[in-house]
Structures are given as structure tokens and as C-alpha cells.
Amino acid sequence: MNKLQLPSYKEQAPEVAERFRKLKEREVILETADLTKKFEVEKGAVTALEKVSFKAYRREFLSVIGPSGCGKSTLIRILSGLETATEGSVLLDGKPVTKPGPERGMVFQGYTLFPWLSVKKNVMFGLEVAGRSRNGAEAEALQWIEMVGLEKFVDHYPAQLSGGMQQRVAIARALANQPRVLLMDEPFGALDAQTRAKMQSYLLQIWRNVDITIIFITHDLDEAVYLSDRILVLDANPGRVNEMIEVPVARPRSSKQHLNPEYLATKAHIESLIHPPGDDDDDTLPMIKLTKAGDEIV
Amino acid sequence: MSWFLMQKDLPGRKRLMLIITSFLLPLAVWSVISYTPFIWHPLMKVVDAGDSLYVEEGQRISISVFEQENQRLKESGGSVITGVRANPVYLPPPHKVLTAVYTAFKTEPRRPGDPWLHESLVHSIRVVFYGFMLSSIIGVPLGIMCGVFDFFSKLTEPFFEFFRYMPAPVFGALAVAVLGINDSPKIAIIFIGTFFQQVLVIANTTRQLPSPLLEAAQTLGAEGITLFKKVVLPAIAPHVFLDMRILLGWAWTYLIVAEVVGTSTGITWFINQQAKYRIYENVYAAILMIGLIGLFTDMVLAWIGRNLFVWTGGRRSSFFQMLVEFVSTPRDKTFSIVDKRGLRHE
Ligand SMILES: Nc1ncnc2c1ncn2[C@@H]1O[C@H](COP(=O)(O)OP(=O)(O)OP(=O)(O)O)[C@@H](O)[C@H]1O
Ligand SMILES: [Mg+2]
Numbered sequence: 236m237n238k239l240q241l242p243s244y245k246e247q248a249p250e251v252a253e254r255f256r257k258l259k260e261r262e263v264i265l266e267t268a269d270l271t272k273k274f275e276v277e278k279g280a281v282t283a284l285e286k287v288s289f290k291a292y293r294r295e296f297l298s299v300i301g302p303s304g305c306g307k308s309t310l311i312r313i314l315s316g317l318e319t320a321t322e323g324s325v326l327l328d329g330k331p332v333t334k335p336g337p338e339r340g341m342v343f344q345g346y347t348l349f350p351w352l353s354v355k356k357n358v359m360f361g362l363e364v365a366g367r368s369r370n371g372a373e374a375e376a377l378q379w380i381e382m383v384g385l386e387k388f389v390d391h392y393p394a395q396l397s398g399g400m401q402q403r404v405a406i407a408r409a410l411a412n413q414p415r416v417l418l419m420d421e422p423f424g425a426l427d428a429q430t431r432a433k434m435q436s437y438l439l440q441i442w443r444n445v446d447i448t449i450i451f452i453t454h455d456l457d458e459a460v461y462l463s464d465r466i467l468v469l470d471a472n473p474g475r476v477n478e479m480i481e482v483p484v485a486r487p488r489s490s491k492q493h494l495n496p497e498y499l500a501t502k503a504h505i506e507s508l509i510h511p512p513g514d515d516d517d518d519t520l521p522m523i524k525l526t527k528a529g530d531e532i533v
Numbered sequence: 534m535s536w537f538l539m540q541k542d543l544p545g546r547k548r549l550m551l552i553i554t555s556f557l558l559p560l561a562v563w564s565v566i567s568y569t570p571f572i573w574h575p576l577m578k579v580v581d582a583g584d585s586l587y588v589e590e591g592q593r594i595s596i597s598v599f600e601q602e603n604q605r606l607k608e609s610g611g612s613v614i615t616g617v618r619a620n621p622v623y624l625p626p627p628h629k630v631l632t633a634v635y636t637a638f639k640t641e642p643r644r645p646g647d648p649w650l651h652e653s654l655v656h657s658i659r660v661v662f663y664g665f666m667l668s669s670i671i672g673v674p675l676g677i678m679c680g681v682f683d684f685f686s687k688l689t690e691p692f693f694e695f696f697r698y699m700p701a702p703v704f705g706a707l708a709v710a711v712l713g714i715n716d717s718p719k720i721a722i723i724f725i726g727t728f729f730q731q732v733l734v735i736a737n738t739t740r741q742l743p744s745p746l747l748e749a750a751q752t753l754g755a756e757g758i759t760l761f762k763k764v765v766l767p768a769i770a771p772h773v774f775l776d777m778r779i780l781l782g783w784a785w786t787y788l789i790v791a792e793v794v795g796t797s798t799g800i801t802w803f804i805n806q807q808a809k810y811r812i813y814e815n816v817y818a819a820i821l822m823i824g825l826i827g828l829f830t831d832m833v834l835a836w837i838g839r840n841l842f843v844w845t846g847g848r849r850s851s852f853f854q855m856l857v858e859f860v861s862t863p864r865d866k867t868f869s870i871v872d873k874r875g876l877r878h879e
Pocket of ligand 1: 282
């Protein structure tokens with residue numbers, strides 16, 4: 236088998252390089268400085284994150300990827316204010332983040348729609364909390380519901396929707412607050428492959444139409460490369476920044492690009508960061524044969 | 534399809550049949566024992582006392598006494614006792630009990646001034662109602678606070694955990710000493726029996742609130758009292774409602790103890806009185822009535838629950854919608870159900 240010769244993931248086509256140059260000229264929306272998080276457990280402390288620093292620019296799509304348990308969820312929970320860092324700081328528009336707030340919308344992996352509220356009321360939730368009048372909130376909520384393509388389901392309860400639809404409502408609900416950043420923790424993790432692909436394309440469309448910075452957590456390489464401007468790769472134990480990768484794939488993205496050399500090169504590189512060569516041995520199960528399979532597979 | 538499938542619901546028809554059978558089965562057993570003379574019937578009911586000096590008409594005597602007495606009468610040449618096989622008085626046949634359910638309401642109390650059956654029932658319901666209300670007014674908010682804030686939980690629950698192991702009835706004498714002999718000590722017993730369980734049960738239910746919901750609400754800007762009102766309360770409401778249905782059942786079981794505290798009153802008094810008169814069909818009728826009231830209240834509450842918490846899979850019936858609108862809509866508006874049928878002209 237002849238090995239495919241891939242370009243370096245660092246090679247950027249002129250228009251891609253131009254895009255990154257412009258991106259970095261934009262204002263910094265979210266910035267972390269030396270974030271460290273230690274959890275107190277029975278025997279001492281677990282360091283979930285160690286000195287994580289990065290910046291996210293306005294309207295950037297930034298993914299965070301890393302092996303399971305590397306602290307991705309911990310990181311995004313600190314960004315949202317649901318968890319406080321042991322050391323270091325998070326700045327949103329230059330101001331430190333201390334508690335959860337509507338300027339940082341969040342979409343969770345599990346379904347967190349309020350089951351007692353209809354789709355419309357769910358999306359109106361943040362607006363009503365913010366003290367908006369009922370009619371104003373309703374009109375605005377309907378716009379967001381339309382944006383995620385669920386206008387036929389405004390009066391449905393969450394339990395009457397499929398998983399993908401529920402996540403779309405969750406996105407609409409978070410966006411209705413017009414947050415500065417949208418934090419997403421493996422939002423499509425629980426969906427089947429087909430729905431997941433559809434949701435990715437929905438998300439890109441929404442992102443294109445709205446002035447929003449997205450921090451997107453995933454452990455799916457394809458998802459990260461397909462969606463992101465940049466990808467923050469974390470190491471596990473303790474969670475540290477391994478590399479910040481600029482994805483050299485041009486926009487607008489489409490699933491056709493999955494076979495482009497720069498796409499494959501980026502994927503291969505992240506793969507090698509997350510699963511260093513020689514790491515495979517751990518994946519082999521011990522050979523215990525209980526019955527003869529008959530037609531033995533070697 | 535088989536009747537026996539593990540963890541599968543039966544279709545509606547079969548279900549209904551089984552539900553009806555569950556009531557018919559005990560009734561059938563009861564009928565068989567009551568109406569088949571050769572099954573059980575351990576006594577003889579005297580039809581004609583003959584020359585016997587010991588028995589009188591209508592009396593129930595054991596079969597051996599009956600035979601001995603007749604033996605004696607035959608030997609002395611007197612006319613014998615005649616009788617039919619009968620069950621003891623404490624097991625009246627179904628039809629007698631069923632008629633008693635109706636006639637018990639119509640029978641005047643033996644002693645003037647004693648309460649009628651319906652008065653006894655109302656008295657009982659009132660005691661349960663006040664006891665349960667009083668308990669709920671304090672218990673529900675406290676339970677919810679305990680479920681939300683560890684502060685309240687640790688401040689109250691350890692003691693309640695201990696207190697609930699002291700059976701409510703043991704406080705009967707104390708309650709009378711403190712509150713006198715009227716309804717107050719009875720209400721107190723129901724309160725004691727319900728309250729501590731209630732706080733613990735509702736605190737536990739509240740603790741089951743999925744924290745992602747709270748977190749999601751926080752990232753949407755809700756905090757403090759808003760978070761409590763807009764997320765905690767609606768999220769736990771259906772579960773607390775279910776708890777309340779179960780707790781109300783417990784409160785009912787304390788009723789019988791409560792009613793013999795101080796002076797005997799209510800349905801318990803009625804039952805004891807009827808037992809004293811040996812009118813056992815009335816005893817059964819009264820017991821049946823308690824069961825029916827319990828079942829009926831629970832069914833009404835279940836129905837309200839289904840209509841109130843539609844997102845748990847129920848549906849709001851148009852009757853309920855009308856009730857809601859009746860209480861909450863200004864009088865100059867038409868009901869939405871009328872609107873829907875196009876009867877309204879703008
Ligand atoms: N509340 C907690 N108490 C103690 N340890 C915790 C807590 N939350 C997370 N951890 C630890 O911190 C580390 C990072 O966890 P985290 O959930 O952030 O990982 P993750 O990257 O999101 O993993 P996954 O891909 O499986 O979702 C893990 O080792 C985990 O055991
Ligand atoms: Mg995670």
C-alpha cells in the first residue's frame with residue numbers, strides 16, 4: 236500500500252491565510268489566562284486543568300478537542316461561570332467572569348430544555364428573565380425558532396421532539412439572549428451520525444447569520460475540523476494546551492471537503508496528537524477464547 | 534397475545550377486564566361464603582325455638598349446642614328446635630352490606646342527639662382535612678427548602694428522621710392534656726403523623742431535581758428567587774403532587790387512631806357504636822365508605838394532576854380547561870371551547 240503524501244497542515248492557501256489575518260485583527264471576546272482547576276478528592280487533589288491560556292476572537296468558531304477526561308467540560312464550565320477556577324482568570328470583553336450570565340449562552344450535551352414549557356416558552360425563558368415584555372419576548376422567540384427551522388413545533392413540549400430538534404431549541408434558547416459567546420459542550424454527542432451531520436450544517440448556517448463567537452467542545456475529529464476556524468488540542472492528566480491549530484480548510488465548508496488534502500492533513504495531525512503512535516497497544520483485548528468461532532479470522 | 538409478558542403493558546381491553554376482576558374476585562369469594570349453605574356456615578340460626586328454654590328465635594348457636602339441645606328435647610318428649618345453617622353475625626352477606634350503605638344514612642341514631650352517619654363522615658373528613666392542611670402549609674415549603682438548601686436540611690431533617698420513629702398515637706394522651714378533648718388533639722395526631730414524613734419525602738423529591746436544568750437556567754440569566762420560582766417549583770411540582778397523594782393516604786390511616794383520642798368521634802365512633810349494637814352490615818358499610826372516599830379523592834387528584842401537568846404525558850381535558858377559565862377569565866369573555874366551535878361572532 237503506498238502511503239498518501241499529505242501536505243503539512245500548516246500550509247495555508249492565500250485566502251485562508253488572509254482570513255486568519257483578519258480574524259486576529261478582530262477584538263478578543265474571550266480570554267483565559269493560566270486557568271488551573273484542581274478538584275479536591277479523597278486522596279489529595281486531581282488537577283483537571285493546568286495553566287490553560289487562549290484567546291477567542293469575535294465571530295470565531297473555536298473547538299476544543301482532547302481525550303476523554305482531559306478537562307474539556309471543566310474548561311467550558313469555568314468559562315460559563317458554573318465552576319470557578321482554582322487559579323487564573325477568564326475575561327469576557329476584558330471583564331472577569333465570576334458567575335453564570337446570559338452573555339455566555341450554553342448548550343449542554345444532555346437535553347436541558349425545561350420539560351414543563353413549550354418550545355416557544357423555552358426560548359422565551361431568558362428574555363422574560365431579562366424583564367422583557369411578554370409580547371416582545373414572544374415575537375423575538377418566534378424569530379429564533381424560525382431560524383432553527385422549528386416554527387411548526389412552537390407549541391410542542393420538549394418530550395414530543397426528537398433529540399436533534401431538542402438541541403436546536405436549546406441553541407435557539409441560548410441565542411435568544413443574544414450572548415457574546417455560545418458555549419457548547421458536545422452538543423451533538425448523543426445524536427446518531429446522520430442527525431449529527433445535519434446539525435453540524437445547521438450550526439454553520441446559524442453561525443454565518445449571527446454575530447456570535449462559538450466555543451465548541453467535541454471529541455470527534457471530523458466534527459472539529461469541519462466546523463472550526465481554530466482547534467485547541469488539550470492533553471490529559473493534567474489538562475494542558477498541546478497546540479492551537481489553525482484549520483487550513485477554506486470556507487464555506489461542505490461535506491465534500493472531507494477528502495481534501497488539507498482536511499486530511501489536519502485530521503491526521505490532531506490524531507497523532509491525541510493518540511500518539513505506539514499508543515495502540517492499549518486497545519488490544521487479552522486473547523481469551525471460550526468457543527471456536529469456526530471460520531477463524533486472523 | 535399472551536396475558537403474561539414480562540415488563541409489557543397489556544392492551545386496554547385486557548387491562549380493564551383485570552381491573553374489574555380485581556374487584557369482582559373478593560366479592561365472589563365473599564358471595565360464595567355467604568350464599569352457599571354448605572360452605573363454612575358454622576352456626577345454626579334458630580327459626581323456631583320449640584320447647585327449648587335456652588334459645589330464642591333468631592339466635593345463632595353453634596351446631597353442637599343445637600344438636601345436644603335437640604337430643605335433650607327429644608328424650609324429654611318436647612318439640613325440637615328448627616333452624617338453618619348460618620354464618621356469624623360479623624359476616625353479613627354482600628347484599629345486606631350494600632343495602633346498608635344506603636340505609637345507614639337513613640337510619641336515625643338510636644340515642645337522640647347522636648350524630649347521623651353522614652355527620653360522622655363529615656366530622657372525619659374535617660379532621661383529616663385540617664390535620665393534612667396544617668401539616669402541608671408548613672411541611673411543603675419546609676420540605677422544598679430542605680431539598681434546595683443544605684442549611685435547612687441539616688437544621689431540621691436529622692431531628693425529624695428521629696421523631697418520625699415515634700408513632701403518632703403515643704402522643705395521644707399528651708395531645709389531650711395540652712389541647713383538650715375536642716377535635717384539636719385529633720388534628721394534632723394527624724399532623725404529627727403526617728408532618729415529619731411529609732418534610733422528609735418532599736425534601737427528597739426536591740433533591741431529585743436534575744441540576745443541569747438549574748445550570749441551564751443560570752446560563753440564561755436566572756438567579757436567586759427567579760431561579761426558584763421559574764425552575765425549581767415547576768420542575769418538582771408534578772412529583773410533589775404525587776407525594777401529596779400518597780401522604781394524604783397516610784393521613785387517612787391516622788384518622789382511626791386520632792378519632793379515639795379524647796372522646797371517640799366521627800366514623801370510628803359510628804363503627805364502634807354499630808358493633809356494640811351488633812349491626813355488622815353497618816360496620817362494613819362504614820368501612821366501605823372510608824375506602825370509597827379515599828379512592829374517590831385519589832382519583833380526583835390523579836385527574837387534576839393529569840390536567841395540570843400536561844407535559845408529563847397527560848392531556849388537558851376541555852372540562853378542566855373550562856374550570857380554569859371559569860376561575861381565571863374576566864366574565865365578559867367567552868370560554869375558549871365556545872370559541873373553538875365557531876359559535877362566537879366577532
Ligand atoms: N466534580 C468533580 N470532582 C472531582 N473530579 C472531577 C469533577 N469533575 C471533573 N473531575 C475530574 O476532572 C477531570 C476532567 O473531567 P472533565 O469532565 O472536564 O473531562 P472531559 O474532557 O469533559 O471528559 P469527557 O470527554 O469524557 O466528557 C477528570 O479526571 C474528572 O475525573
Ligand atoms: Mg465532558
